[in-house]
Amino acid sequence: MYPHTHHELNKPILDVQRISVRYNGRLALEDVTFHLHAGERIAVVGPNGAGKSTLFKVVAGVLPPSTGEVNIFGSRPRSHVCIAYIPQRSQVDWNFPVSVADVVMMGRSAKLGLLNWPHKRDWEYVHRALEIVELSDLAQRQIGQLSGGQQQRMFIARALAQEAELMLMDEPLSGLDTPSQEGLLNLLDTLRNQNVTVMVATHDLDQATRHFDRIMLLNHRIIAFDVPQNVMHTDHLLQAYGGRLKIASGGTMLVDDCCPPES
């Protein structure tokens, strides 16, 4: 019932070739081409509505691209269960009657197969994942009782329980206080040690520069995709942010791009 496609390890973990996505006649993504190596940590930066979530959904195989193709280890995303999409917190029903452990166990669904109930081994996966994200004590809490940072870590635990090799995180740092952000960034270091490849959509150019291997500057198409020092140039940022970019004296750049609208 469930596809577990063989990974061709000589192929890149993610290979995106010329994808475009059209929503109601408007181009959300235009001719996007790039590939990632296993274990890389990528920040995807761009203004609101630049197509970051759309890109993640195409990569996860949730949304079919209008043209172009995506390959994960040499085959289509829809044949893989190794991709985890971590939603924006505003997209989640936090009153849903589930505990933290319940949500993390959902990540095991694919490996379990239809109709099967969790085995001892699956609970071990769940407990180990909760240990890694330091939520073991809160396993039985209802999810609405967690803080923002804990909610993000719960989803990372779910991705770990899923045995995901590619994690796509949609603005995980937005709305978190500084200690929670630091905690999450430290957790990304742990993931790197486990050879998990991570793409993070973020609004924070400073964090993108300090904590990620490469930055993808996106505004419907890729404006720049390189190591941080090569991406963070005024002309690139002007292309991405246009009039929302203010250049202060002394070369400091301010991006007026706060807070995505609540849905």
Next chain:
Amino acid sequence: MSFLLEPLQYEFMQRGMIAAILVGILCAVIGTYVVLRGMAFFGDALAHTILPGIALGYLLTGGAREPLFWWALGTAVVAALGIGAISKNSELKEDTAIGIIFAGMFALGIALISTVRSYAVDLSHFLFGDVLSVSTQSLWLILIFGLAVLLVVFALYKEFLTLSFDPILATTLRLPVGLLNNLLLALIAVTVAVSLQTVGVALMVAMLVTPAATAYLLTRRLFRMMLLAAVFASLSGVIGLYLSYYLSIASGAAIVLTATFFFLLAFVWKKVKERQ
């Protein structure tokens, strides 16, 4: 004691009690998903949409009530999948599309029934149900189909949970999302068909949402929510029938009013607790 036992000396009261309890449990469990997924309007529309199917069966079988279950079941499944497909593909907003189909089909049902001379009596039977006229054969049908629905809900517990909480996760885990969605619609349809004789078309949505919503106020775990909802629903069935017997009020209305009373009680209790 005789107060409680007196109504039970009648066989129709015994059958009515059993039917009310079975239907209550079934509606409560399925209703948990109806509440969590915000499908109350779909459930209400579905119950109304099957009226022309029942009416047609009623006309063709010359007024016999036994075969109506099968007519209700067939129409309910077709209507559920039809509404599901139309609301997904329509350019209109989902609730508008459902509203148009539901009112149109309901009118067709009334038009069909109005061709019969005993129109008023029959229509009120379909609209408001009559749990006290449940036959032994109907009871068996309720039991068999109810157990089948509960079995599927139990077997696919983790799939329906994952799908309801996070459809994108369900897709990335490559669960058969379309199939599961349609299966859930079909399960709601079977539940509605099975429960029709108890509360009727017009009050069906109360059986689907009220006990589940009451449980939702009191617990934050899915399985406990299902159990609590089942307890509230079967209690409502039993208490409602006693009320119906002693106060001489319509059975379906009495059951729904009892369920509503439980909800209000839970609502007030929670508000008071939150203040402390």
